[in-house]
Amino acid sequence: xxxxxxxxxxxxxxxxxxxxxxxxxxxxxxxxxxxxxxxxxxxxxxxxxxxxxxxxxxxxxxxxxxxxxxxxxxxxxxxxxxxxxxxxxxxxxxxxxxxxxxxxxxxxxxxxxxxxxxxxxxxxxxxxxxxxxxxxxxxxxxxxxxxxxxxxxxxxxxxxxxxxxxxxxxxxxxxxxxxxxxxxxxxxxxxxxxxxxxxxxxxxxxxxxxxxxxxxxxxxxxxxxxxxxxxxxxxxxxxxxxxxxxxxxxxxxxxxxxxxxxxxxxxxxxxxxxxxxxxxxxxxxxxxxxxxxxxxxxxxxxxxxxxxxxxxxxxxxxxxxxxxxxxxxxxxxxxxxxxxxxxxxxxxxxxxxxxxxxxxxxxxxxxxxxxxxxxxxxxxxxxxxxxxxxxxxxxxxxxxxxxxxxxxxxxxxxxxxxxxxxxxxxxxxxxxxxxxxxxxxxxxxxxxxxxxxxxxxxxxxxxxxxxxxxxxxxxxxx
Numbered sequence: 001x002x003x004x005x006x007x008x009x010x011x012x013x014x015x016x017x018x019x020x021x022x023x024x025x026x027x028x029x030x031x032x033x034x035x036x037x038x039x040x041x042x043x044x045x046x047x048x049x050x051x052x053x054x055x056x057x058x059x060x061x062x063x064x065x066x067x068x069x070x071x072x073x074x075x076x077x078x079x080x081x082x083x084x085x086x087x088x089x090x091x092x093x094x095x096x097x098x099x100x101x102x103x104x105x106x107x108x109x110x111x112x113x114x115x116x117x118x119x120x121x122x123x124x125x126x127x128x129x130x131x132x133x134x135x136x137x138x139x140x141x142x143x144x145x146x147x148x149x150x151x152x153x154x155x156x157x158x159x160x161x162x163x164x165x166x167x168x169x170x171x172x173x174x175x176x177x178x179x180x181x182x183x184x185x186x187x188x189x190x191x192x193x194x195x196x197x198x199x200x201x202x203x204x205x206x207x208x209x210x211x212x213x214x215x216x217x218x219x220x221x222x223x224x225x226x227x228x229x230x231x232x233x234x235x236x237x238x239x240x241x242x243x244x245x246x247x248x249x250x251x252x253x254x255x256x257x258x259x260x261x262x263x264x265x266x267x268x269x270x271x272x273x274x275x276x277x278x279x280x281x282x283x284x285x286x287x288x289x290x291x292x293x294x295x296x297x298x299x300x301x302x303x304x305x306x307x308x309x310x311x312x313x314x315x316x317x318x319x320x321x322x323x324x325x326x327x328x329x330x331x332x333x334x335x336x337x338x339x340x341x342x343x344x345x346x347x348x349x350x351x352x353x354x355x356x357x358x359x360x361x362x363x364x365x366x367x368x369x370x371x372x373x374x375x376x377x378x379x380x381x382x383x384x385x386x387x388x389x390x391x392x393x394x395x396x397x398x399x400x401x402x403x404x405x406x407x408x409x410x411x412x413x414x415x416x417x418x419x420x421x422x423x424x425x426x427x428x429x430x431x432x433x434x435x436x437x438x439x440x441x442x443x444x445x446x447x448x449x450x451x452x453x454x455x456x457x458x459x460x461x462x463x464x465x466x467x468x469x470x471x472x473x474x475x476x477x478x
Contacts (some may be wrong), residue, residue: 001260024267046172047169050091050168050169050171050174051172051176052232054174054177054322055176055177057177057300057301058181058315059180059228060074060077060223060297060300061184061311062184063120063225066225067125067128071427071428072093072424075423076421077132078293079418079420080130080132082413082420083133083417084135084138084139085136085137085143085417086136086410088140088141088143088144089143090140090406091141091142092144092145092402094181094406103140104167105145106240106244108139108234109142110240111138112139113233113234113239116229116233116236117474119229120229121226132376146165147162147409149401151193161320162387163329163384165338167330167333169329173321173322173326174319176227176322177226178226180228181311181315181316182224183225184227184228185224186447243335259420273456274398276456277398277456277460278408280410280449281389281393282408284446285409286412287449288382288385289413289416290419290442291420291443292382293419294419295378296318296321296440297419298423298427298435299321299435300318300429301427302432302435303371306432306433306435316433320375320376321375321377323379324378324380324381324383325382328381328383332383332388338361341388341396342392342454344388345385346454347448348383348384349381349446350447351381352375352382352443352446353440353446353447355374355381355443356436358377359378360436360437364436366435376478378439390408423435423438
């Protein structure tokens, strides 16, 4: 066996063994191009994405000040980012069917870095939305591309590897709020009980007064948030250069390999079952992403407006979320080896629902301790749900192809897109308590969808067993 074969990862095909189970087998003639280079690149890239995601929540009030907008208006920056992500995910399946995947990843990462550096210099509201839209599109393609590569390399055994790249995402999210906090502008809170609580009854007036207070403070204390974005852009640009170096190395190593990959045997399911299962899975991802993005984007704003914390203290709360998130994903690498995927998902979604109720009850009575207990608990429970859902699809439902990944991410990203619109509007118009209310609604919906998928899984497994039995009979008769 040659050196390139030892270092490569094989794309497996389905085979029926003596135990009548369907499993992957290695095929030495099916080498995935650049597969020995991709894992390191993906871990670096996902660390940067986690860094960026952890940064957006704390800097949102500063971006609001830079463009002189209300929270409701500033939330459309996140909506534009989510819409761009959605469009990028939609076209990713088509883009990654073509050649030069590494060139695509490198180019789009460089675009992402450039737009990140430009954000704090955009004082125009429309220009800011446009930059977020394009930046989201670049990330959507790259994000979907990374997941497609994981499934192509590891197949149904993707669990630990999917958890690993998502763990690095959480690591970036932990460090980012801490690194961003020194660059945030100082917020002044006045203990004027009459004006504060009178304005809460008139939500629009409250929003205007809050915005004007921030703007006045900002005129006195200039924001240094552009340095925080420059750091993020520098990391992303370095990742793009790593892709270029990896492309040069892997081109030399794989120039003599046969890149032809024969078609794989897929699990046959009735069209109606595939449509229903795909729809429910997309809805599940939609609610999960709604919960995650709500916590990432609006936790600092919620602590600022409802609990009257400083921005720095809100950033530390975000760090506690990301720390628990990373610990959960690190533990997920081990857990996926020991327990059934669907059982782990049930446990974590149940814990997420309980933490959402706990956060709502404690913050309703303005108990700060609830944030320090239930926000990390939510982060831990959310941590492995996304990669586990992807692995669960591959294990018990159907083969996850590039097209399937694009559809799931496109429809599931609706949750990301509507989160800033819905929560920004409700918080600005009514009360910041809509943040924990939304967490409760989303987690309960996620739990209900899981039980429906569990029933559908039983039906699909029955169909698979019948198909395996028929194929076994056909092989015996030959």
